[in-house]
Amino acid sequence: MTDTPYLRVDVARLERNIEATADRARSAGVQLRPHAKTHKCAQIADRQLDAGAVGLTVATIGEAEAFVDHLPPGSADLFIAYPLWVTPAKGARLRALAARTSRLCLGVDSVDAVQCLADELTDTPVTLAVEVDSGQHRTGVLAEQAGVIASTATEFGLDVVGVFTFPGHGYGPDDAPIHAAEDEMEALSIASDKLRQSGIEPVVRSGGSTPTVEFSGSEVLTEIRPGVYPFNDAQQVELGTCDFDDVALVAVATVVHRTGTRVVVDAGSKILGADRPTWVTGFGRLLDAPTARITSLSEHHAVIDFPTASPDIPALGTEVHVVPNHVCTAVNLVDELHAVTPDGTTEQWPVMARGANS
């Protein structure tokens, strides 16, 4: 018995999810480069690469360093899918990384950032991909501007290999994923044309998120970067991207309080994360009680309301399985995942890149 709360992984479901997305990418004729920010975990990266992933996506230099330390020397094929602002200190870290990877690609989305990259990384074996805003309005340039960024980088002697986007506005109800996938394809298509007009072949045309990946096709994309799919989470269930049966990670929690149809468990925001988009129905879900809703969350309390006269209301002391809203932020709160393998044994999988924010 492990003291609650802790994060438990169902390895059979995890492996099934990894295979299913690998199969989907193969069928669609696109390469799969999973986003490792979700799991930050060697054992899961290994399974993704064994299933055919061409490499990994990461969000930070620190995550890249963790995976390079883990993978066989010189083998890591990494894409830092972020518009890095490269200071001299970060430049030194990137040069060290480049020397230890088979391929290191970096994101860029401004002429000023190109200048920093040129100052730090000329003659370093890195490639660049221009980030395009396909509708999330976070980072990335308008598709029409991609050629300017790419040609400026080329003039500075940097090696531009393509374009990428994150269709994050697909995280929404109804047809949001379909529309975001359409926006993604259009933005990458325009941006690719702009690169070609600047004499740069966009060999890499990278997109995809877990909810949009089924609508993204190989007519534009060469590569997809979903992150959440090995685990899934309550957001994905509510988006309809997966069923509860596909959820491979839960917080195991204990009921510490019950008043009528309300129970409180000992997993709060410090293990579930506090993500709560407006379109979800609560702060997470219960794996085995689909009618329950987590109506409020504190650091060490989740308040769960059940329908009146529900037969599922757990007694004090019961262990329940809470599905986090956003698994990427939940995993980043723990040092280890308790991985239950198909033969019933439990392994401790370190979250080796936990907290690698810079």
Add this chain to the structure above:
Amino acid sequence: MTDTPYLRVDVARLERNIEATADRARSAGVQLRPHAKTHKCAQIADRQLDAGAVGLTVATIGEAEAFVDHLPPGSADLFIAYPLWVTPAKGARLRALAARTSRLCLGVDSVDAVQCLADELTDTPVTLAVEVDSGQHRTGVLAEQAGVIASTATEFGLDVVGVFTFPGHGYGPDDAPIHAAEDEMEALSIASDKLRQSGIEPVVRSGGSTPTVEFSGSEVLTEIRPGVYPFNDAQQVELGTCDFDDVALVAVATVVHRTGTRVVVDAGSKILGADRPTWVTGFGRLLDAPTARITSLSEHHAVIDFPTASPDIPALGTEVHVVPNHVCTAVNLVDELHAVTPDGTTEQWPVMARGANS
């Protein structure tokens, strides 16, 4: 230069905040038992105890273990202000803790939990306090039921020393803190009477949160347990509990993108936390640009909107100081705080109880 993003503490402000709350408690004639879940940090606990705190509050057994390891042998005076469900494994940990503390008090809020405590902790030198729901409707019994819990515990041979509540419904706009403080006093007053009617003197009557503490008086309370006050955060600024000048912790972040009046910085939910109550104006604030709002947050991006033609819009590559909405969850995301002391030197303060959820 430290690579961004990271959490920076202004030690002069921290010490001023610690002194101010210690003075307030002294003036009010109540004991101060700061909630160490906020900082999880030895250097801050030491300063709170040096300023006159009678002991520390913690939320979990794991946090208690971390502070007992740090403090001089046998000196720790700890209150685990949580309705623990004590399994045999947790019972063993609590017995080990009790042997190493000067005082160990535990929360309880059900007869069933009393039974578990009796099974594990009879003849162990621990005390109990009954948790009362003063209006947050999270854990705790109604004030009228406190006597039943207390007398049941006494019958089992356990040592009940009082009552406690967390007026968490004081986290809200307008007069919410004042009304929550009134509810707190009423609930503790009724619960104390119920204990007395059961022949148990409520020596401990513990309450208080950072926003309500100025409205809580010694006519009922013997002890207050605020947590956030050493640092403060964007929630406290927006509640009016403090000014920006009182904020002692920021995330130092770099501007990685700018489009018009929108900038994006590299501090996201994995360092700021994702707490966003409905009554706050965004996902955090900028310390030096009060008119800016963080309108969306991803794991490694905060999207910040400035008023049109604001002179404060920072250029690409600028370092900015982001005030998290809820500092307790931000601190729990990092291994170390970068503490800048009044003489300008920087110390690395480990967040030693980070992730101690169980």
